[in-house]
Amino acid sequence: MKIYDCKGFPNPARVRITLAEKGLTDRIEFVTVDVPAGEHRRPEFLARNPSGAVPVLERDDRTVISECTAITEYIDNLEGEPTLTGKTAKERAVVHMMQRWAEAGLLDAVATYFHHATEGLEPQIETYQNAEWGAHSRSRAEAGMRYLDEALNRQPYLAGDRFTMADITALAGLAFADFAGVGVPGELKALSEWRARVGERPSIAAA
Amino acid sequence: MKIYDCKGFPNPARVRITLAEKGLTDRIEFVTVDVPAGEHRRPEFLARNPSGAVPVLERDDRTVISECTAITEYIDNLEGEPTLTGKTAKERAVVHMMQRWAEAGLLDAVATYFHHATEGLEPQIETYQNAEWGAHSRSRAEAGMRYLDEALNRQPYLAGDRFTMADITALAGLAFADFAGVGVPGELKALSEWRARVGERPSIAAA
Numbered sequence: 001m002k003i004y005d006c007k008g009f010p011n012p013a014r015v016r017i018t019l020a021e022k023g024l025t026d027r028i029e030f031v032t033v034d035v036p037a038g039e040h041r042r043p044e045f046l047a048r049n050p051s052g053a054v055p056v057l058e059r060d061d062r063t064v065i066s067e068c069t070a071i072t073e074y075i076d077n078l079e080g081e082p083t084l085t086g087k088t089a090k091e092r093a094v095v096h097m098m099q100r101w102a103e104a105g106l107l108d109a110v111a112t113y114f115h116h117a118t119e120g121l122e123p124q125i126e127t128y129q130n131a132e133w134g135a136h137s138r139s140r141a142e143a144g145m146r147y148l149d150e151a152l153n154r155q156p157y158l159a160g161d162r163f164t165m166a167d168i169t170a171l172a173g174l175a176f177a178d179f180a181g182v183g184v185p186g187e188l189k190a191l192s193e194w195r196a197r198v199g200e201r202p203s204i205a206a207a
Numbered sequence: 208m209k210i211y212d213c214k215g216f217p218n219p220a221r222v223r224i225t226l227a228e229k230g231l232t233d234r235i236e237f238v239t240v241d242v243p244a245g246e247h248r249r250p251e252f253l254a255r256n257p258s259g260a261v262p263v264l265e266r267d268d269r270t271v272i273s274e275c276t277a278i279t280e281y282i283d284n285l286e287g288e289p290t291l292t293g294k295t296a297k298e299r300a301v302v303h304m305m306q307r308w309a310e311a312g313l314l315d316a317v318a319t320y321f322h323h324a325t326e327g328l329e330p331q332i333e334t335y336q337n338a339e340w341g342a343h344s345r346s347r348a349e350a351g352m353r354y355l356d357e358a359l360n361r362q363p364y365l366a367g368d369r370f371t372m373a374d375i376t377a378l379a380g381l382a383f384a385d386f387a388g389v390g391v392p393g394e395l396k397a398l399s400e401w402r403a404r405v406g407e408r409p410s411i412a413a414a
Contacts, residue, residue, distance in 0.1 A: 050354055051312070063297065070303035077296035089284035090270065096277035105258070133340040147257055 003028050003071075004048065005055035006035040010107060010176040011068040012055045013207040017168045018072045020203035021084060038125050069099065072165055084165045091159075098151065098159040098166035105144030107173035112137035114180040141182055144173075145191060152190035157198075167198055210235050210278075211255065212262035213242040217314060217383040218275040219262045220414040224375045225279045227410035228291060245332050276306065279372055291372045298366075305358065305366040305373035312351030314380035319344035321387040348389050351380075352398060359397035364405075374405055 005012035086092035117134025212219035293299035324341025
């Protein structure tokens with residue numbers, strides 16, 4: 001099984017943390033896509049994933065899975081019981097909901113800020129920028145942080161009593177926020193406390 | 208079990224089609240949220256779903272599930288085998304990927320065009336508009352249609368040989384595109400043929 005990605009980028013980090021949590025990292029052949037050089041926009045990569053996004057998983061039967069949440073759910077269901085995306089219909093729904101909040105409200109909002117309101121990556125990659133939309137997305141990211149903080153005032157992890165995919169997505173979103181210069185407001189104590197606590201998991205250091 | 212929604216809107220349609228496909232419509236108490244009047248932005252609704260989006264599902268134990276894909280996956284896993292989101296890890300990954308393509312690349316892109324580059328809903332609801340981003344999203348929606356058409360040149364349904372959640376999301380996206388005046392390019396024959404064929408399912412008429 002191969003994963004085409006670029007270490008250090010937020011969505012690749014989500015997949016690598018998931019693999020480490022499942023003890024499956026050694027089963028993967030990682031193929032580096034040179035995102036800073038624009039390799040993800042070249043025909044060879046676009047043939048695998050027309051959206052041009054990393055990561056992409058390729059099974060040994062050549063089935064290609066793109067979209068980060070599809071990849072992480074696949075990894076969680078590859079062997080034995082799922083541990084990160086929920087077992088029952090209710091658990092899965094709650095994890096899915098909170099994961100989507102962390103993704104749309106934090107990670108994607110930060111990404112939009114970075115790619116539209118800052119220089120982003122190289123000029124030949126950032127072919128369309130809308131600075132106003134980027135600036136608006138920064139405020140969306142801050143609102144997303146507040147929502148996650150509220151959830152963490154009620155429970156130790158984003159989807160309840162256990163570490164799940166929702167926590168992984170939020171951690172990747174906060175790491176991207178650091179990189180993009182979007183600070184966590186000081187009053188969001190539950191979010192900061194949670195981040196320090198889950199940041200100690202061995203899977204996080206590995207990403 | 209309750210669903211707070213507004214009939215005729217795209218994401219409520221996805222949930223209603225899913226319920227009809229599963230034969231579970233009669234199990235739901237529908238509560239209308241008057242979206243055109245801005246009821247989804249009022250405190251009572253925001254207490255249920257801070258994002259202000261419909262639909263929201265509320266279980267009898269008061270657990271609230273927001274985010275459309277979390278709701279539809281929940282419904283598909285409520286009883287017996289899932290029929291719309293895949294059974295094996297591989298099936299689920301492919302459906303999840305194609306569903307996400309239809310959602311991000313078509314439905315969300317059309318929604319962004321509608322809310323930013325047209326009058327959208329009432330002025331008191333459309334409190335932030337970015338016409339340039341809206342216009343750009345219209346071209347994203349057309350690119351999304353082309354991608355779906357390519358997939359349908361290879362296989363009868365978006366995720367392969369069977370009707371799945373990916374088809375439901377794409378149908379809702381195309382209905383929204385009609386409403387917003389984003390036409391399907393005439394050369395996308397596979398997409399138009401698929402739409403006519405799946406549009407005959409009884410579940411679609413019910414939404």
